[in-house]
Amino acid sequence: MxxxxxxxxxxxxxxxxxxxxxxxxxxxxxxxxxxxxxxxxxxxxxxxxxxxxxxxxxxxxxxxxxxxxxxxxxxxxxxxxxxxxxxxxxxxxxxxxxxxxxxxxxxxxxxxxxxxxxxxxxxxxxxxxxxxxxxxxxxxxxxxxxxxxxxxxxxxxxxxxxxxxxxxxxxxxxxxxxxxxxxxTIPSSSAQMEMKFSFKKLIDKSALPIAVVGGALAIGYSGILSFVSVYAKELDLISAATYFFVVYAIFLLASRPFTGRWFDKYGENVIIYPAILSAAAGLLLLSFSTSTFTFLVSAAFVGLGFGSLTPALQTIVIRNATPTTRGMATATFFTLFDSGIGIGSYVLGMIAASTGYGHLYLILSFFVMGCLGLYYFLHGKGQTKKIKQPQKQEAHI
The missing domain is CATH 1.20.1250.20 (MFS general substrate transporter like domains)
Known part of the structure; x- marks a missing residue:
């Protein structure tokens, strides 16, 4: 087949x-x-x-x-x-x-x-x-x-x-x-939306629960984007910072062929729960990093975690939307995701100024761990296991 x-x-x-x-x-x-x-x-x-x-x-x-x-x-x-x-x-x-x-x-x-x-x-x-x-x-x-x-x-x-x-x-x-x-060739929407404007149409309700989870996780991700290079300089590991995102990408790309297929085969929970744990573990390890080795190992865990979460969450948003509301659903998700990065960068900067970057990443590791509960109550608990029997399939690529 x-x-x-x-x-x-x-x-x-x-x-x-x-x-x-x-x-x-x-x-x-x-x-x-x-x-x-x-x-x-x-x-x-x-x-x-x-x-x-x-x-x-x-x-x-x-x-x-x-x-x-x-x-x-x-x-x-x-x-x-x-x-x-x-x-x-x-x-x-x-x-x-x-x-x-x-x-x-x-x-x-x-x-x-x-x-x-x-x-x-x-x-x-x-x-x-x-x-x-x-x-x-x-x-x-x-x-x-x-x-x-x-x-x-x-x-x-x-x-x-x-x-x-x-x-x-x-x-x-x-x-x-x-x-x-x-x-x-870009497909057109199969149905036309009503042209009358309504503020209710700015947010797609089906996307909102996952968008909230994405926004919360984006706060944790903003700590990586905004401060990891400054933290590396503080630790006198500036050369390691150059390779942080390289290691991040290597482990992300290595996992990508498996995570996408597992999502389709077994459902989102099989991907999202371990990914949140991996991101939290990476942040925890980063908070205690004192050497290039531990700094880059933390990048591997962060890459596996955050790198898997964004496409998985976006896939749920798209799947739950109708063909005519995919644009609004995508917009809803990224509105909260971008807001999380923006708010996170500002708030985390103030926290770092008071506690230092090591303590900041320690706090973030527990915050991201808390997103397990947020995801469970907003989406995860309602999902049934979708385990299919392995089938021999011929890929057409």
Missing amino acids: KREPLWTKNFIGVSVSSFFLFLTFYLLMVTLPIYTMEELNGTATEIGLVVTSFLIGAVLVRPFSGIWIEKIGRRKMLAIALAIFLLSTFSYIFSSSLITFLILRFLHGIGFGIATTATGTIVADLIPDSRRGEGMGYYAMSMNIAMVVGPFLGLTLIQITDFTMMFIICTGLGLLAIISVLFV
């Missing part, structure tokens, strides 16, 4: 486009603080605003983007979003003041928020139902690989060239994101 094909031209095209979007995002995430400080004479607070303004744009637009995707159409909204993303990136070249730069960051966040919601919705339409977990897992790899390549490329560029050339290269990456989907 042949399995439904997953690796189609359309699936690959959308995944590649997503890769270039996130590659640009992560490249700029590590280089713009330096740009703000050196080129715009920004203070530490203003550097924080550069990050926050982008995030505000993405968070504010996500609830609306789900409705626009369903009303206006997936292809049109993706085209509009990619155009905003590209023009904002190109305009960085001509920015000469902090105010102008913050406005561009806000617009860039809007383009990113709509584009990533659109690609997530489109790829959900393209993946066969029987391979939903596997497909969403492979799609998420585009983001995970970008998370490793982006910071490395960004830090390399600022050492060998100037910021103007870096922005030109980022513009080129934005163009590649557009080119990747030019020849993709």
